[in-house]
Amino acid sequence: MxxxxxxxxxxxxxxxxxxxxxxxxxxxxxxxxxxxxxxxxxxxxxxxxxxxxxxxxxxxxxxxxxxxxxxxxxxxxFTATSGTTSILTATSDNTAVAGTYNVVVNNLATSSKVASAAFAGGAASAIPSGTLKISQNGTVYDVAIPANATLQSTRDAINSAQGANGISANIVTDSTGASRLVISSNKTGAGSDLKVSGIPGLVIDGTQPMGTNPAAGASGAVDGIAKDASLTIDGLAVTSKSNTVTGAISGLTLNLASVSPGTPPAAATVTVASNxxxxxxxxxxxxxxxxxxxxxxxxxxxxxxxxxxxxxxxxxxxxxxxxxxxxxxxxxxxxxxxxxxxxxxxxxxxxxxxxxxxxxxxxxxxxxxxxxxxxxxxxxxxxxxxxxxxxxxxxxxxxxxxxxxxxxxxxxxxxxxxxxxxxxxxxxxxxxxxxxxxxxxxxxxxxxxxxxxxxxxKATASNITSFFAALNAQKSSN
Structure with a gap:
């Protein structure tokens, strides 16, 4: 089988x-x-x-x-805290000494801002080509003014060339349509006044104030010339080129924010204590x-x-x-x-x-x-x-x-x-x-x-078996 x-x-x-x-x-x-x-x-x-x-x-x-x-x-x-943060804030380092200090801010350090004479043609007024020279603290910064320049393109040239030096320019236009080139510096303190020369019509002496009602032809410092910060610390007079006063009190940095109010001016108390x-x-x-x-x-x-x-x-x-x-x-x-x-x-x-x-x-x-x-x-x-x-x-x-x-x-x-x-x-x-x-x-x-x-x-074996079975059957029938 x-x-x-x-x-x-x-x-x-x-x-x-x-x-x-x-x-x-x-x-x-x-x-x-x-x-x-x-x-x-x-x-x-x-x-x-x-x-x-x-x-x-x-x-x-x-x-x-x-x-x-x-x-x-x-x-x-140490921690330094100001009793009147609207006037100043304070920070300390590890050389500070615990104590209290009364600080009166007489005026803040200011930067130089100057304005040119007025241009009746507004921002599109033509400006002669040449080299505009902006001097500050004995350093002269040159700005190339190309042909066909306008008051607006001169402003852009100043910003492009002197932005990295903290000098920027803009245009202020009055109600009559006359425009002035206004140049500012981020450097504060007395002696940082800007002076501009080299281009006719853009000569500015920043050591001279324009006054409150400048004539159209007037130029000079806006809001007064640059000045140092003035303050007193426990009655001692201190001046600073910037509004960040370091070294006046050992281990302390005073960050001036505004002038002390009142008459006489109210002092801000700075307290230094161990942290x-x-x-x-x-x-x-x-x-x-x-x-x-x-x-x-x-x-x-x-x-x-x-x-x-x-x-x-x-x-x-x-x-x-x-x-x-x-x-x-x-x-x-x-x-x-x-x-x-x-x-x-x-x-x-x-x-x-x-x-x-x-x-x-x-x-x-x-x-x-x-x-x-x-x-x-x-x-x-x-x-x-x-x-x-x-x-x-x-x-x-x-x-x-x-x-x-x-x-x-x-x-x-x-x-x-x-x-x-x-x-x-x-x-x-x-x-x-x-x-x-x-x-x-x-x-x-x-x-x-x-x-x-x-x-x-198996098939062959089956065939052989069937063959012999047939022979046996034939013999039996005979």
């Missing part, structure tokens, strides 16, 4: 050719596929780890930059940022147990030397002496390293005790911000992580190498898939050929 033909079996042999081929192919594929899968999983984990570490370092770098801001300093040793609470907040912010970075690094390097608590599951950088080098670079900054002075290391203000976790801990009680020493607030600023742009703790910490974060740095290089590994694994997978496909085709063809041969042999 012929063998029954089962689902998926060969028509001739009755064997499950598909299952046989699959088993043989899977057996040949298994070792290489396992290797590729394992390496791909590890490589993907490392790529993700590089991204996580770079994000954590970028966040830490941003925190360092914000804490080290010069426009909004987080480690100002203890602000420094404590900033130090805590630094500690928190540091610990967040360390926690991320630890999570990327520490192996963990599986769900059954037995097998060890590696993290992205388990056993990798780069995170250890990074931690070493960062911690070396913490232990190195500061920019000089009695405050040299963080432990003096209550910042200690936890021996078990490696994180920082901030003892506010120890900090407040340290801050009771005179001048310590300025020393805290010096420790973190330094005496220049390179020797403060924040700057040195930023320098330590730069090789890892910078474009083309260590993390970028590591990511590039991992991407190459990923492409190689993808190539290996494609090659393995092609091998499996070809092997499947080859084995299927061979087993189908065998099945055909078995089917032919």
């Amino acid at each position: 012929a063998s029954p033909i089962l689902p998926g079996s060969g028509l001739g042999s009755g064997l499950d050719i598909g299952s046989i081929v699959k088993a043989l192919v899977d057996s040949d594929k298994a070792a290489k596929q396992t290797q590729i899968d394992k390496q791909t999983k590890t490589n993907t984990l490392k790529i993700s780890g590089v991204g996580s570490l770079k994000s954590a370092l970028t966040a830490f770098q941003t925190a360092l930059t914000n804490l080290g801001s010069t426009t909004n300093p987080a480690f100002a040793g 203890t609470s602000g420094l404590q907040t900033s130090i805590q912010s630094f500690v928190d940022s540091y610990n967040t970075l360390m926690n991320t690094i630890n999570s990327l390097t520490k192996a963990t147990a599986d769900s059954e608590g037995r097998l060890t599951v590696s993290a992205a950088f388990t056993g990798d030397s780069m995170p250890r080098a990074l931690i070493s670079d960062i911690r070396s900054v913490l232990t190195a002496p500061g920019a000089g002075g009695p405050l040299a290391v963080l432990s003096q203000i209550g910042v200690m390293t936890n021996e078990k976790t490696g994180n920082l801990a901030f003892d506010s009680t120890a900090f407040n005790k340290a801050m009771s020493t005179n001048g310590m607030s300025g020393q805290v600023k010096q420790l973190f911000s330094g005496t220049d742009t390179t020797n403060g703790l924040l700057a040195r910490m930023g320098k330590a992580i730069t090789p890892y974060l910078q474009t083309g740095g260590l993390l970028d290089q590591r990511n590039t190498n991992l991407q190459i590994v990923g492409k190689n694994l993808s190539t290996q997978q494609s090659a393995l898939d092609l091998r499996v496909e070809n092997m499947t085709k080859t084995l299927t063809a061979k087993y189908n050929a065998m099945d055909l041969l078995v089917g032919q042999m």
Whole structure:
């Protein structure tokens, strides 16, 4: 009796050719596929780890930059506050001294603004060609005026040529239609008056005021000539070329906003005090940022147990030397002496390293005790911000992580190498898939050929059996 033909079996042999081929192919594929899968999983984990570490370092770098801001300093040793901010505001540095100061602003520093004689033809008035010379503080600025120039094109030429020098021009037209060229400077203080020469009709002496009702042919300074700021500090007279007054009070910068009102004028009180609470907040912010970075690094390097608590599951950088080098670079900054002075290391203000976790801990009680020493607030600023742009703790910490974060740095290089590994694994997978496909085709063809041969042999055997059965039947009938 012929063998029954089962689902998926060969028509001739009755064997499950598909299952046989699959088993043989899977057996040949298994070792290489396992290797590729394992390496791909590890490589993907490392790529993700590089991204996580770079994000954590970028966040830490941003925190360092914000804490080290010069426009909004987080480690100002002193705070200077003005009792009347409409008159002036004040900022301090670490050389300031606690105290109060009464400041009266008599007048603000002004810049030079000059106007030409009036041109009846308005902005389209013709201007002779030549070289317009604008002088200020002994410096002469040349502006080329081409042929067929107008008052408007002359204005544009001045703005284009001298905008970078703080000189600008515009046109003011009165109710009669007559126009004047008005030239301004952003430099303030006595002696900064503008003088214009070189072009007929545009000669202006900025040391001479035009007055309140200038005649059409008059030219000169608008609203008076440039002058210095005048103020008194605790009754002592002070002048300044600008409205930003530095050096008058050691460690303080006064930003003048308006003249003191009243008769006699009311003083604005500036108070300078140690910035203890602000420094404590900033130090805590630094500690928190540091610990967040360390926690991320630890999570990327520490192996963990599986769900059954037995097998060890590696993290992205388990056993990798780069995170250890990074931690070493960062911690070396913490232990190195500061920019000089009695405050040299963080432990003096209550910042200690936890021996078990490696994180920082901030003892506010120890900090407040340290801050009771005179001048310590300025020393805290010096420790973190330094005496220049390179020797403060924040700057040195930023320098330590730069090789890892910078474009083309260590993390970028590591990511590039991992991407190459990923492409190689993808190539290996494609090659393995092609091998499996070809092997499947080859084995299927061979087993189908065998099945055909078995089917032919079975047919021959069946014919022989039928022949002899017929002979036996014929003999029996005889």
